Amino acid sequence: MAEPDQTEILPERAIEDDVYALRDETIREIRAAVETDDRDALVAAMEPLHPADIADLLEQMEPGPRDRLIALYGSEFDGEILSELDESIRESVIAALSPEVLTDAVRSLESDDVVDLLEDLDEAQQDAILEVLERPDRVAVERALSFPEGSAGRLMQREVVTAPEHWNVGEAIDFMRARLDLPEQFYHIVLVDPRHRPVGHVTLGKVMSSDRVTRLADLQEDSFRTIPASQDEEDVAYAFNQYHLISAPVVDEDGRLVGVITIDDAMIVLSDENEEDLLLLAGVGDESIADRTSQIVRQRFPWLLANLGTAILASLVIAQFEATLQAIVALAVLMPIVASMGGNAGTQSMTVAVRALATRDLTGANAIRVIRREVMAGLLNGVAFAVIMGIVGYIWFGTPMLGVVLGLAMIINLVVAGLAGVLVPLVMERCGVDPALASGTFVTTVTDVVGFFAFLGLAGVMLL
Template structure:
């Protein structure tokens, strides 16, 4: 490689382009410098550019790069690459990078991470790949990580950090503080000290600020909070996140089935869970499953195709209903013009109710105790909106076609379909959850089908009766 092609080491005095632009994205100028460093294989220049960046910024930088540049970028950074960056990446990008790195490099990088971050990366790999990495780690790290991986997916055991501070109740505050000063294997961040009995069963906890404000001679047992609510390692992470949100928790202990303390969950992991679950519900409402923006074209098309086929089948059902009134439509062409309005208004209203219902089910705000109250509210809301819309659309149809009867027909049909939208938007997600189907993914298809069929049938049937048209 010629000298002209070599990227010079970054001069600290040189004014570099900002990492992010005014809109918060990785700036084009900074990305161009990184791409030039990769092309010239100048590790020193790259380290100078990204060495002080937060792992979240480095992750955004990697996702902004061309796909072929990501692997070389990580390899060029070498030991300076923080593997915590991988936890901030989309799954597809992370997997691609992991495929390009040798097991030795992965083992060295993962061995430096907190156990929760290490598990987050390892769980994306196959069992053989996991075994190849784990066998290169120390015995202690290998046992801790394997135990976490043995817990069910999306459980507290997968989410927890196995590094924590636990002390016996007979220690003094001074002993505890001295221990924290001298121990070398403490977690990087923690907010409370756990108190355990000789069997390592959790019996209390002490907030860090309370510990530091207490005199050294005071016994741990005198200041510990006994009203602790640890999570079982097998508990679903959504339940854990819900408890953190409900009780404003910052950290909490995790115990095994015998009540022994095995880890702790931190608020930073809970924030990720809340975000992931919200994104999952949002994608599910559109029938997108676990699709990521970085997924390949074929993978994306395949994931969407299934629900598009289901939508096609439901659209055929609506078309069948319309075909039953072929004679009615031929006798009054205005009906064909107004039909989409009835179905569209019902579909939008149903989607509104369905979105509220799906979210309420996910947060456990909707259950058997308040089901009928919520149902009654949705029916009344649908009725009020239906009447208001019926008046507006009825007046518009009367003026448009100079036919008061047609305005009355579409007004009545709107009220009927709005009522069905409110009922189906609430009941369909509830029924789907009862039968074990994710309401976030399946509800929209069925709600739209109901509102289309009811809307078309009500409008055309009422029109046929009102005007004496053939069916």
């Protein structure tokens, strides 16, 4: 149903400008069709949508209307929609599908998409889906699931077009014309030795533009790289992005070809990893906009609890200076400024460091230099803000020494912020912990504690 009163505060303009996103108009038509149980109107309205758009639509709907839409849409439901759905609502969408529709949907998917679909389901749903698969597909899916989660082996597709290294262009073309089960999308022919180990690859463009007698080995690409099946998918995505790979063969421990990863899979991983870092830095776990209230409350509670712990730590520091605060109440007014500036500066340094670690731009080769630079930057900005705040503090409260204390505390806290902002992520990376995970909490704990301690401590010494 259209909810006319809500449009006023929404980013209507931005959405209308957008070429790709679901249009509000389409969404209204679809909601109206569901409301009136009009199957023909629903199918007509959904017809122009890509499965990825339909998945977005389902994610944006409330559970009730969503289930009604799925029931009404019936057998039109395409398997690809399941692949595109966010994990957070996959289980409930699958539960809403009739057994026949689910069977058809799952059978229409490629085996690597089925793997991706299964990964996040509970065991009962996994078994239900495995059961409806035809035998060869089931075997392929089960084999893929034998690789560790998040590994290249899970990410790859098993169908690869290969040719013996001694073949020429004509042989390759004739072979491909004769094959009926070529993969949907492929960009390279992988050259293999007699033991089925990849030794190079040629692009289809080169094959197509060369004479039939040209040897494939003479057309090999320089960019050829193989990927171990056990490699972390994050490293795979990094390699694709860093070296501009289009596809790369995956090999087992003996170097034998087991599958291929293409850039579109790597792009999805890259995008997911970036999202994960962004959310982790903000103290949000694996959260989605489609999550229910109870889910996000449970997700965020532990992060807030950790923050409460550090906030109490900061309060314990303040509590040491109760007598000072009692004597000069202006300190209570000004102290959040020092902590806030330190927290901000620390977050700046930390975010740059976390990102640089993720892109491998911060390494042993430049860590010392980066630390030195952050400390210097903290010192310089610290001095600048010390001057500003010294003046503000003096004008506000008329006590020159208060300005000096505020300025000194600012310098100390911004230097510490720069140092902690780089060191915390570096140490976490070294300990094998994702530096995006809890760096933020540690860094602001340091800047809060140091900020309050420096300001109130100096005030106690210099003003009392």
